[in-house]
Amino acid sequence: MSKLIIGGREFSSRLFVGTGKFSSNDLMQQAILASESEMVTVAMKRVDMDAPQQDDILAHIRKESIQLLPNTSGVRNAEEAVLAAQLAREAFGTNFIKLEIHPDPKYLLPDPVETLKATEELVKMGFVVLPYIQADPVLCKRLEEAGAATVMPLGAPIGTNKGLRTRDLIEIIIAESRVPVVVDAGIGAPSHAAEAMEMGADAVLVNTAIAVAGNPVEMAIAFKEAVIAGRRAYEAGLGAQCAHAIASSPLTSFLD
Amino acid sequence: MKVFLNRQEICVGSRVTLKELLLGQSITPEGIAVAVNNRIISKDEWAETFLSNNDKVTVIHAACGG
Incomplete structure (x- = not known):
């Protein structure tokens, strides 16, 4: 299978994973290892002044093969996103940033105007910007022109596990994009991930579906296998669909 | 004088550096x-x-x- 390149770094795995919602940091670590993911997201929060030495989650994630992908979750506009990205660069020593600006807590849908503005600014500052966005093909082109390293259209709202509700739009995005397309959010089952990969998505980002599974480590393996299968199928070239039956066995009668 | 550290009000001396403030609160630079x-x-x-x-x-x- 071909390798994925983002921000000059080569990735063998096309499964990106998140670190939210696991019942413990140990379980999170086991699931990440089992997923064999090389791109792992982290969020940021203020240090609790009453317990400044609390468990450092980075210790559970840091590994040579893993690229940390800090996100800007919690910001409400481009200005805050730029500050958050700078904080992430200082704290984690990486230029990679998952840009997410979703001011409305009910649906967590990304603000396209602020996202484009922040992307333009962050690219100038040398960041490798992976913007989380609505599955909007026009916006994707604008982000690409602004220098985004990828586009990350949503399949369905964050944490809903509903799958590729935006499938038709993601198809257009994949067809038109010159930067890698990472389907983010809403992927709730390995079959959803495989579907995105078969369509030609370059990677998928999965968090909730692994973290809240009955057995997160097994689910991480299931997603890993689904992503590999989906990508392999895409590269192999899927057969065309047809409205009527086409026999796969000879129809010449051999019984008289 | 007073400063706000993660929204918490803290009284400090008049010539205090950021490093002194953070070390005084047991905040180490890693991560x-x-x-x-x-x-x-x-x-x-x-x-x-x-x-x-x-x-x-x-x-x-x-x-x-x-």
């Missing part, structure tokens, strides 16, 4: 980032950054998230 009044202060600037009355110091670190 964190600091901003004073929304301006990032890199770790090598902590020792020469003197705080002013009512400065807002923000200290962040990693959290779980997708």
Whole structure:
């Protein structure tokens, strides 16, 4: 299978994973290892002044093969996103940033105007910007022109596990994009991930579906296998669909 | 004078550096980032950054998230 390149770094795995919602940091670590993911997201929060030495989650994630992908979750506009990205660069020593600006807590849908503005600014500052966005093909082109390293259209709202509700739009995005397309959010089952990969998505980002599974480590393996299968199928070239039956066995009668 | 460290009010002496403030609160430099009044202060600037009355110091670190 071909390798994925983002921000000059080569990735063998096309499964990106998140670190939210696991019942413990140990379980999170086991699931990440089992997923064999090389791109792992982290969020940021203020240090609790009453317990400044609390468990450092980075210790559970840091590994040579893993690229940390800090996100800007919690910001409400481009200005805050730029500050958050700078904080992430200082704290984690990486230029990679998952840009997410979703001011409305009910649906967590990304603000396209602020996202484009922040992307333009962050690219100038040398960041490798992976913007989380609505599955909007026009916006994707604008982000690409602004220098985004990828586009990350949503399949369905964050944490809903509903799958590729935006499938038709993601198809257009994949067809038109010159930067890698990472389907983010809403992927709730390995079959959803495989579907995105078969369509030609370059990677998928999965968090909730692994973290809240009955057995997160097994689910991480299931997603890993689904992503590999989906990508392999895409590269192999899927057969065309047809409205009527086409026999796969000879129809010449051999019984008289 | 007083400064705000992650929104918590703290009384400090009149010539205190960012480094002194943070060390006094048992905050170590690994895996964190600091901003004073929304301006990032890199770790090598902590020792020469003197705080002013009512400065807002923000200290962040990693959290779980997708």
